[in-house]
Amino acid sequence: MDFIPEAIINKPEVLLVYTQRMVRGRTFEMIENLGILTLAAQLNANGFDAKTYTGITTDAVKTIEKMKDRLFAVCFYCDFDNRSAVAAISNYLKKHYDFYVVVGGPQTLHMTEEELDIYQADGILKGEGEESLLTWLGARARGEEVLVPGELRKSQNADYVYLEDFSKYELPRNEDVLNYQERPLLSVITARGCPYRCAFCFEGGNSKNLRMRTAEAVLDEIAARLKNSQRPRYLFFCDDTFTTNPVRLKKILAGLRTLRKKYDFVWFCEGHPGFLVKHPALIREMIDSGMVRMQIGMESGVDDVLKAYGKQASSADIKRVVEICYAEGLPQLTGNYIIGGAFETAVTLAETTKTALALLDLAPGMLDLSTTFMMPLPGTQIYNHPEKFGIVLEDRECLTNLEDFPVNHTQALSLPEICMGRSRFITAVSNKMKEQFEKGLIPQERIKADFNLAFNYGIAAGYLKFIYAKDAIMIAYYKKLIEYRGLLKEWHELSEEERNTWIIHKIPDFSMLDLNTLSQTEVEILSYSGRFASTEMAEKLNLSAGDLKKLLLKMSDEHLILFSAFI
Template sequence: MQEMYLDILLLNLHRRYLDYEPRFGGFLGIFLLSAFLRKEGYEAKGFSGTLTRGLKHLDELCKEEKVSIVGLYCDYENVTENIMICRHIKEKYHIPVIVGGPQSTALKEEFFKESGVDVIIRYEGELTLLELMNFYLEDIGNLSEILGIAYIDNECLQINADRPLITNLDKLPRINEDCYLEPESFYRGLSIMTGRGCPFSCAFCHEGTHTRTVRFRSVESVLSEIDDYLEKNDSDKIYILFTDDTLTLQPKRLHALCLGLAERQKKRKFRWFCEGHVHTIYQRPEMVKDLAIAGCTRIQLGIEAGTEKVLSAYNKHCTPKEIFTVVQLCRDAGIPQIYGNIILAGAYFSKKIYEEDRIFAEKLIRESQGTLEIGVVSFWPLPETPMTLHPEKYGIKIQDKEFVTSIGDFPQAQTNNLSRLEIAKMQFDFEKMIDDLMIDMLDKWEVPTERVLSWFAGANFREGRGLWYMHLAKVERLYTYYEMLYLGEGKQSSQVDNIEDAHPLRTQPLYRYTSLDEGYAFEIAGVKFRNEDMEIMTLTTGKLSVKEIVLYTGETFEKVMEILNRLERCHFIVYTI
């Protein structure tokens, strides 16, 4: 690590749960704070990643007394990590520790006692953290006068008045590589905030419960930040992640932003992601066209449920019909990847609701024709949301409010009639249904060929690989067929000018499909080929043309083409020169 001294080290650390490396590309909090403090004259850097790696950085700096204060980002998943890190710092290095993040408003006396943390920042952190830096490093002010914090005074929890929200977001400094403890992380992709807050109040959502006041940066400021990043980064795999809770709140503003993005796409291609609200898009469908023209490659929609009863309980302000229509709009506009979740163990959950969600999900996926991905998740009792505070109103029982029995892999709630174990099995079955459906659609030609081929172009970097591509890769017979088409090494029969001169070429080893059924030589994807078809099938080596196969076998042209057409429908042959 390069020689440095830090006034504050900001950390967002999680254990490597389920062998997944936490990269947190869209979690800008600690880096925005770093940028803000650096502008105010303090040396600040942030690191997001695994607990073990973060602790290594922490110890390397603290052993040399190169850090004055540590700030920790706390969310619903990493409370125990933060308790452990706080103890480690207080016992070993005796320096102030400040905790903030979305979970902070739910942290009470017990967290202070278990962790030894000095101060908790509630809600937006920039101005509050600056005052805390002045207090600890410059001996300016008193904790009792700092808005937006919680602390222990005379063994009692003190919660100061909330700080007013920052209204002019354009005045906040931009994140650059100096904000990162590992500067190379800056170049992995641009996460950018164009606004803060959410005007909606979904019953399960923390953000809508706490910061309903929405503030926006100007479009000019956003585009200028993107220009700066594109100038600094010469990668051909640039991915921009808009971190707003929904980018589709103001149609005119979105239109202006998308015009600017489209102009920049003409000079330099990049991919980008945003979240959209179903109802706002349904009301103003022209926004989808704007997103597509600007090169949006992935959009997340708040689907959550397939019944009006549950959507209403969640306060989603949309209907199943609106969801269906918006998925169609995104598909038809050419947005390659659409994502949405279905929540299990949520409002009024029952076997009936579960079956209706499955039916709705299948209908949506089929209609999307290879664009929609649906995740199946269990309800998370996020702090201070209506569902967490009053689960009985939604027909559920929260069994693990503290998130100690789950790492996103096991339900935390149950109902009067469904146990957590039963709900977990339902989640597994739902996911399997989706997996099987996607593969079945690919096998039955329900996804346009051009759409399948487009997935290969983005497959060489992580953000470009969607769930449909990953399912394609699971079935070697399908993958090799489309890869041959993508590489230009083969064509479909419909693309061949003169089929008699084309050379049929199988894309998989024939021996793998040998049939043991009497009278049948091969079976491919459930399609059986008789013993008398074997000679024609063995000649699909690309060495003979269709005309030559006819002559070689003595069969009629019609008979040969009947076999070849069946093989092509099984994604087993392409036509080459």
């Protein structure tokens, strides 16, 4: 409490904000911003009343204005994507209100004294702010003014602050989110910085050396946050270096297995294909520890492009990781392709599309592929030297981009051609996924696993969102099967005795069915469902036991019926 005078009865209220322009899908709102959550924990442990808020610009301003009369300060997390929005809101707030406005976040690394005029904020703090923000706000609360490390001032250079020992800071708490309502996703970060230097990546292009938390510290945080959970959780390991150190990784996996005996959770991480192909046995261990979804960098189907990016992984490495993950039963593996990136031509686009379709053929129902346009992030090789990658930047600051339009062309492709290339890639991938489903190439256990992850943990994979979810009967079927696990069973789950004695239950309402696609006998089975077991149904319909069982198997596979011991 040294930061706040004892004479102040009411704790100074601080709102930490992560806002974005009106981006398509608003997916950034789904993943907790651990940066502002960690800062809120620091402030709350030292006499402040801090809350965090994440939302698009219009919602952020509305929220701030509702709180305006009691706010001591508003602090913005600023990155490359939202810097224009943060600047506009900061200017607006300083014109209309008296509370402090502070700007921090990764984009401050590239800020100079010119940004003081652009943002008009009371303070711009460069770097990791667990100490500097607390000191800055504490001084203002006491009526003092101090210059903190990393603070940007006129005619005064400020270095970006990197912290080394994370163990002495407070752990993030979900309860510090404004109007918090528990969701399945629970974000965790295990390291800061990155040892890789991919040409397009902000972290790799700008970060200090990799600084990893100990396995014990990571597990302690997870245990503390799961203890306060009221539902199954989906742990989301945010850092892209989770698999970098195999010794630490094994310790974390052992701890996760222990925690899963007490808490209901599954988890996601990013993995480096170059690492995983050298340590294939770790994939099995990760799955056994609760991993249900992993992302690996794919970027391109052309090895020369991967080399230009500095990926330290080949297309053969990526293929091998896909094969291992599928064989080991990983429910979901996701990867992203950059469209219109380094040396992109019609030929490289065709090769990347061919590679993606081949990977889908290797792993029906597992791969969740996405695409992005090239984003020239400050400090990266592509931002500093686009010509070395055959790229021409038309909007270096990405002010025309809302994740839906390229800001560059290549020597071979124009902006419209890059847009069309992405559209054709998405269409080809979508058609392949539909074909796999329609031909029955996706194992039923994988489909069931996707529905289980969606209903219990809030994880909606591409196959579910774009293929399975279009079938209302399938949704109703798996919702019942998962909700009443063990009480309702599919035909293939039944023992021989249960096949004779368990009651047949119709799942979809008749209003959902096209009766013209059903035989008269199938309609009668659905009509009598909820009353008879198979032996009784065979007698009722004058069918042999063998003929009825063939029908029940077919109807079960078509998601029309389930079985229960109870009427």
